[in-house]
Amino acid sequence: MxxxxxxxxxxxxxxxxxxxxxxxxxxxxxxxxxxxxxxxxxxxxxxxxxxxxxxxxxxxxxxxxxxxxxxxxxxxxxxxxxxxxxxxxxxxxxxxxxxxxxxxxxxxxxxxDITDRLDQFLKRGIELKNMDTGEPLSAIRAQVERANVxxxxxxxxxxxxxxxxxxxxxxxxxxxxxxxxxxxxxxxxxxxxxxxxxxxxxxxxxxxxxxxxxxxxxxxxxxxxxxxxxxxxxxxxxxxxxxxxxxxxxxxxxxxxxxxxxxxxxxxxxxxxxxxxxxxxxxxxxxxxxxxxxxxxxxxxxxxxxxNYYKVSISYTAGYKAMGSLVYTWPDAYKKARAADQILRQRLTRLGLRFDEIRTAFLGANGCHEIPAAEPTPEIEPHLPEVVLRVGVRSENRAAVDRFTREIAPLVLNGPPGVSGLGLGRPRVEEIVAFWPALIPKSEVRPEVAIWPSAS
Amino acid sequence: MAKRELIKRRLIEIAHARSGDKGDLVNIGLIAKRPEDYPILVREVTADRVKQHFAGVCQGKVERFELPNLGALNFLLHEALDGGGTMALKADPQGKTYSTALLRMEIVVDGDAA
Structure with missing residues (x-):
């Protein structure tokens, strides 16, 4: 044993x-x-x-x-x-x-690490298609960071x-x-x-x-x-x-x-x-x-x-994201958070900012489960002690994401009342690294094993 | 014959669960607390019902697999993570809480069995 x-x-x-x-x-x-x-x-x-x-x-x-x-x-x-x-x-x-x-x-x-061999594989007809979507790697080839078997x-x-x-x-x-x-x-x-x-x-x-x-x-x-x-x-x-x-x-x-x-x-x-x-x-x-x-x-x-295949994980850059949060308190915490979300979205539109996605979660109400069965009932809703408004945006355009991060804090003074900034400061812009799962024939790569005794 | 009494139960009363992610896909393992309740899970918690339960969250299909050896079902929710992993802007980008979301589901069980 x-x-x-x-x-x-x-x-x-x-x-x-x-x-x-x-x-x-x-x-x-x-x-x-x-x-x-x-x-x-x-x-x-x-x-x-x-x-x-x-x-x-x-x-x-x-x-x-x-x-x-x-x-x-x-x-x-x-x-x-x-x-x-x-x-x-x-x-x-x-x-x-x-x-x-x-x-x-x-x-x-x-x-x-097969990062440096990707083009050689593609040239030889090893397509490294996305296992989930079937898309060819060429769709994101220019953004690839690394490929590991x-x-x-x-x-x-x-x-x-x-x-x-x-x-x-x-x-x-x-x-x-x-x-x-x-x-x-x-x-x-x-x-x-x-x-x-x-x-x-x-x-x-x-x-x-x-x-x-x-x-x-x-x-x-x-x-x-x-x-x-x-x-x-x-x-x-x-x-x-x-x-x-x-x-x-x-x-x-x-x-x-x-x-x-x-x-x-x-x-x-x-x-x-x-x-x-x-x-x-x-x-x-x-x-x-x-x-x-x-x-x-x-x-x-x-x-x-x-x-006969190894799985390959290919990482690639896929734009930028940022997430900002504020907490709204009783009474009508959820209603205020939803109003603030609408105000924020109107301002982003007025600024002419375009995002691939804007996503809002109301933590404390139905922020994680997000299913209909988890929504607070009309009886409970006005009495929720507090609700966190959490808004995220994603875009290819870093400047747009950066501009978004300046629009959260002002809501404390120029939006619905009873709100705290959670002491979080301005949201950080993050570059997204996404993953592309693929398969490669085992015959194309070989593990290298080596032992390195210490000098002493 | 005695009249069958059907009552509503929440899944959390007879099952426990764990969930996780793989790309844009969430898996939820649903386990009967008592082995004798496994057939209730098989009968009540169909792929269609799970798809309905996750309306607005799961954009793709739901697959179901049976593990009678563990008294458990495994669900695969496709297109359920807003692009998945690092792309997702969700509060739960790895689907860790989909387990408890599923346990909210109401099912109908025999009064005697419950």
Missing amino acids: IRIANGQGFWGDSLEAPVDQIRRGPIDYLTLDYLAEVTMSILQKQRARDPQAGYARDFVDLIARVLPDLKDRRIRVIANAGGIHPMGCRDAVLERAARQDLPLKVATVTGD YFGAFPVAEALGLGAEIVITGRVADAALTLAPMIHEFGWKETDWDKLSAGIVAGHAIECGAQVTGGNCQLDWETIPDLADIGYPIVEAEPDGTFSVTKHAGTGGRVTVASVKEQLLYEIGDPTQYITPDCVADFTTVHLDQAGENRVRFSGIAGRPAT
Whole structure:
């Protein structure tokens, strides 16, 4: 049996969680998921300002903090912290290890960045059509920032086979970070579809960190103990493809069949075809048992052969946006907020500003759900204590968006009464980086695995 | 034969849910609290009803998938995020609260079963 922990569900997740996973109980592997789609564009912007940047700097600080513990406990770390600059991340980690006089074997998994090869692919008839809309890439080619392939678990397992204590990757499918140590430890083959699928289901269960151990858990949330000290998830994996999800003893949160079900259903499409680079997992074969307190056992998982394609995520610039907010108070908070929205829109029209979209949300009334069933009834409406007016605009034209940001604050003095500016100041104009999902034949790209022992 | 008593219930009384995004698409996993209530979800919470419930929010089709092993349904709401992710100007651009929006739905259940 091996223990694989997750200590980070996204970049921006708890800084203490990975430290707790290392120090508060036994684990063999620590996986850290830093790369949401939006993260790649943030890294892109950082690297445009500083050629040394482009990876998750939090990860480097984390390794510097826990390196002696990793050594003592022989814990190996797998992280997609490399972002768009894995070699920069490697250098930074090795430098921090050298400062502590600790030898360290770092491996990298790269080759996912195909930005410079896009035109060559297009010329050869690899269209990189949008998977959702079918549009050809030429529609946005001029705005493309980056293109990254999602690799699977085998190159990561290869890096572990080379003796890496820390594996730094660029784009790798999130769940593959968890599958990789199983492949490495249990000697699973590229055609062990059921076992690979089990590893992917395990990865899916823990890749969002505490979302499986009682965080964001809808069922009986008030009874979930000690969320302040919530334990992050650990997979205890067996060579036959069965596994349990649990957490360290003494931590908060709760691992139940219900908390696990919620996470299994998170961000999936057709449950019979969860497509990954390594296999196609069938979530309708998962059998769950409450095997003990804070312990759910998974069995029966089946899957099918992998497809011949990798998924590609292509980021491109898509104009500008800004969001402004004001809060209106009782009485008639909702009515005032709606009036202010109309006044604002009239002013934007009078200024001759054109936007691709203007969107208003009334937080406190029906701002998130936005469905008819969530609209306050006429009896309740006049008594709402306060309603936040939140207006967003989007345009190709930066100047128009910038002008919009000057039209929010004046409403405090020249619009409906009983309003506060929330102390937010003038809204910020943000460049939009959007995503274009596509497929590429696996034969066109190859992962590169390398190990870099430290100098000391 | 005893007269069947039909009563209205909100989904939140018999189910829990989680939602998330993929591009301009939202998925909602809907899970029966008690396994014996799963058939009620299958019968009552059809793709058409979910489409109606999200009127004005979901511009595309709604697909439904069954996971009897988990006592759960998975819904895919197409064109439901105002362009999706970083493009969206919505207060909930990642569809995280569509789960509780679905749980507002009223369904009809047998008085005995409830």
